[in-house]
Amino acid sequence: MAATAQGIQSADVRKRRNPIADFFIRLIKEKPLGLVGLIIVITLLLAGIFSEWLSPYGYNQIILSDRLDGPSFEHLLGCDNLGRDLLSRIIFGARISMIVALAGSAISSTVSFLVGAISGFLGGKYDMTVQRFVDAWMCFPPLVLYLIVMSILGPGLMQVIIVLGVSMGLGGGSRVTRSAVIRIKEDVYFEAARAIGVPTWTILMRHVLPNILPIMIIGFSTGLGGFILAEASLSFLGFGIPPPVPSWGGMLSGTGRQYMLQAPWMALWPGLALAIVVYGVNMLGDAVRDLFDPRLRGGLGRYGGLSGNQEKLEKLVEKKKAEAEKRRESLSS
Amino acid sequence: MIIPTLFLITILVFLLVRFVPGDVIDMMLAQMSEQSGMGAELTAEYLRQAMGLDQPILKQYAIWMGFMPNPLQEDKFMGVVQGFLGESLWKNKPVLTELLERLPISIELGLIAMITGWILAMPIGIYSALRQDTAWDYLGRSFAIVMLSVPGFWLATMVIVYPSIIWGWTPSLEYIPFLENPGGNLLQFLLPGFLMGTQMSGGLMRMVRTMVLEVMRQDYIRTAWSKGLSERTVIIRHALKNALMPVVTIAGMMLPSLIAGSVIMEQIFCLPGVGRLTFEALTQRDYPIISGINLVMATTVLLCNLLTDITYAWMDPRVQYR
Numbered sequence: 141m142a143a144t145a146q147g148i149q150s151a152d153v154r155k156r157r158n159p160i161a162d163f164f165i166r167l168i169k170e171k172p173l174g175l176v177g178l179i180i181v182i183t184l185l186l187a188g189i190f191s192e193w194l195s196p197y198g199y200n201q202i203i204l205s206d207r208l209d210g211p212s213f214e215h216l217l218g219c220d221n222l223g224r225d226l227l228s229r230i231i232f233g234a235r236i237s238m239i240v241a242l243a244g245s246a247i248s249s250t251v252s253f254l255v256g257a258i259s260g261f262l263g264g265k266y267d268m269t270v271q272r273f274v275d276a277w278m279c280f281p282p283l284v285l286y287l288i289v290m291s292i293l294g295p296g297l298m299q300v301i302i303v304l305g306v307s308m309g310l311g312g313g314s315r316v317t318r319s320a321v322i323r324i325k326e327d328v329y330f331e332a333a334r335a336i337g338v339p340t341w342t343i344l345m346r347h348v349l350p351n352i353l354p355i356m357i358i359g360f361s362t363g364l365g366g367f368i369l370a371e372a373s374l375s376f377l378g379f380g381i382p383p384p385v386p387s388w389g390g391m392l393s394g395t396g397r398q399y400m401l402q403a404p405w406m407a408l409w410p411g412l413a414l415a416i417v418v419y420g421v422n423m424l425g426d427a428v429r430d431l432f433d434p435r436l437r438g439g440l441g442r443y444g445g446l447s448g449n450q451e452k453l454e455k456l457v458e459k460k461k462a463e464a465e466k467r468r469e470s471l472s473s
Numbered sequence: 474m475i476i477p478t479l480f481l482i483t484i485l486v487f488l489l490v491r492f493v494p495g496d497v498i499d500m501m502l503a504q505m506s507e508q509s510g511m512g513a514e515l516t517a518e519y520l521r522q523a524m525g526l527d528q529p530i531l532k533q534y535a536i537w538m539g540f541m542p543n544p545l546q547e548d549k550f551m552g553v554v555q556g557f558l559g560e561s562l563w564k565n566k567p568v569l570t571e572l573l574e575r576l577p578i579s580i581e582l583g584l585i586a587m588i589t590g591w592i593l594a595m596p597i598g599i600y601s602a603l604r605q606d607t608a609w610d611y612l613g614r615s616f617a618i619v620m621l622s623v624p625g626f627w628l629a630t631m632v633i634v635y636p637s638i639i640w641g642w643t644p645s646l647e648y649i650p651f652l653e654n655p656g657g658n659l660l661q662f663l664l665p666g667f668l669m670g671t672q673m674s675g676g677l678m679r680m681v682r683t684m685v686l687e688v689m690r691q692d693y694i695r696t697a698w699s700k701g702l703s704e705r706t707v708i709i710r711h712a713l714k715n716a717l718m719p720v721v722t723i724a725g726m727m728l729p730s731l732i733a734g735s736v737i738m739e740q741i742f743c744l745p746g747v748g749r750l751t752f753e754a755l756t757q758r759d760y761p762i763i764s765g766i767n768l769v770m771a772t773t774v775l776l777c778n779l780l781t782d783i784t785y786a787w788m789d790p791r792v793q794y795r
Contacts (some may be wrong), residue, residue, distance in 0.1 A: 173615070268751040276481035279778075283733035284751055288763065291755055292492045369624055374735060376626050377752070392627055400634045407634060411627030419622035426618070 149154060166431055174427020180420025187231050188238035195228035197261045198385045211405060214347075218405040224403065229386040230413050236387045237368045238302055244367040245360050247305025253356065257348055259314070260321035261340075271318075283373060290379040300380050304370050313359055320352045344348030354432045362425035365418045372414055388414045479772065482544065483553060486767045487534050504584060537764070542773050557733040559716065559761035568765035578648075578746035582666050583731050588598060589670025590727075597674075598681025599716075603708065605686065613678065620675030625668055625734060627662065629668055631742045647746050665738040673727060679682050681720050718788045728777050 374380030374388030391410040603612030736748035754762035
């Protein structure tokens with residue numbers, strides 16, 4: 141008896157020890173495209189964090205003699221109209237994209253929790269009022285809304301992060317959180333918590349948050365790409381991050397377009413960097429969603445029979461059976 | 474449900490725009506003193522009064538909404554409720570007239586984009602779902618994610634740059650009215666419309682795929698299979714018919730992203746549509762125009778959502794709204 145209990149405990153501990161490692165193992169095993177995304181994202185993070193050491197020149201270092209030079213060994217990606225090295229600017233641009241994506245997504249998650257979870261949990265008149273406001277907010281085409289709010293706050297990195305974070309959190313994000321909260325809110329443990337007099341705020345932080353954490357993580361990771369693209373669009377239209385700072389979107393606007401016929405590489409690289417990074421981030425986000433959302437896992441129980449999946453399915457069933465067998469053995473020993 | 478939302482929209486639209494800094498009066502005075510000496514006798518106070526900007530903001534809102542008599546329109550009740558969106562501060566033209574002039578351009582662009590998007594998304598999405606987890610499925614899904622990742626403004630820039638370097642061809646960057654030259658007009662809209670469409674197709678394709686997958690898991694499909702129906706019949710008669718109905722209604726929900734796309738494309742391809750009008754109005758601080766456009770856009774989106782809900786309930790009797 142004691143041995144069994146210990147067995148259960150040890151199995152439990154083994155399973156719980158490192159969910160992060162477990163996540164990465166599954167990512168590598170089951171989601172090859174997610175792995176590609178992960179590699180791209182890690183590259184972005186490294187480029188963003190170590191920009192100073194990686195870039196051959198400063199992002200505003202002007203070398204007049206190399207103005208509009210094409211790609212060469214000295215300047216791998218060429219130079220812009222002021223004689224600034226494009227590779228360095230792209231690397232520093234990675235930092236901007238990284239900051240916008242991470243900070244924006246963090247703000248958006250916080251806002252969506254505060255608005256969505258509280259609204260869904262409290263319900264009643266409060267929920268009603270907040271939801272009408274969210275309705276109204278969601279009716280505006282996002283880009284137009286960003287443009288207006290950005291012209292109120294003025295251009296700048298901080299403003300972009302706040303505007304994108306708050307409005308994305310308020311719009312789509314809060315709805316998702318709210319519906320997740322409503323789904324679990326009738327569970328018995330909430331009643332128990334309320335019965336012993338736990339304050340609402342503590343219930344929200346200690347019971348609601350851990351329960352909807354997977355959904356929050358999915359929201360965080362699938363939203364990242366949107367932030368990078370939105371920042372680039374805003375900077376492209378001249379309402380985002382002001383010029384001397386090398387934002388990928390900003391590099392495509394203004395001078396990038398003015399000189400695009402003489403120096404097409406000026407417009408080529410920033411956009412390519414954007415496309416690759418957003419692709420990677422989206423891929424990783426999708427993989428994270430698939431791994432965290434139990435309803436979307438694997439190809440089981442779907443349209444199995446037709447597409448030659450039968451074999452795969454059988455193999456999977458075999459594997460699961462073997463796993464179950466193993467677990468049973470480890471429990472009984 | 475829809476009335477309070479509409480009301481909130483009008484408040485948001487009106488207030489947000491008034492917070493934009495950089496007074497329109499200063500800009501006007503600067504421009505006027507540049508042209509002739511007109512600025513000398515026109516004071517800021519006078520201008521403010523002439524445009525009704527001297528009133529307290531709540532009163533301005535009431536006038537704009539049509540709850541109070543409008544001193545600029547001979548003290549008649551002229552406001553949103555009566556279908557009057559105010560006058561442009563710069564052009565002395567009713568906002569609605571200006572909007573209606575620009576609207577056809579955006580609609581033409583949007584239509585081309587919609588058609589391209591659906592033509593691309595439908596077959597790829599359906600095929601990808603039917604052959605789930607095969608190489609074709611991966612290819613289709615990768616296509617969708619690539620489309621979602623490539624920034625539209627960059628694609629457009631590349632389309633302008635590279636053909637002109639390689640073949641010396643550039644798309645016309647001057648607007649050709651449809652009535653003057655229908656062919657040239659269509660040709661001009663085709664490129665930005667097509668680009669917007671490919672952008673949209675990524676999201677659409679994923680939606681189509683999810684819907685088809687969902688339907689393929691239903692009991693009645695299993696029944697159809699077990700009856701021994703051919704794959705063709707099962708898919709076309711039973712699956713697609715049920716899967717595509719909700720997808721079609723989603724078209725209404727694509728509207729906001731369509732509008733956002735048109736702001737950028739109109740800017741790049743120099744098409745004088747609603748997106749460009751918004752952009753111009755924002756840089757000129759033309760409050761009534763910005764408010765007017767946003768009100769019209771938001772209301773359209775709201776109505777489209779409502780329409781989507783209604784058609785959805787009408788098509789699928791299982792859905793019931795309280």
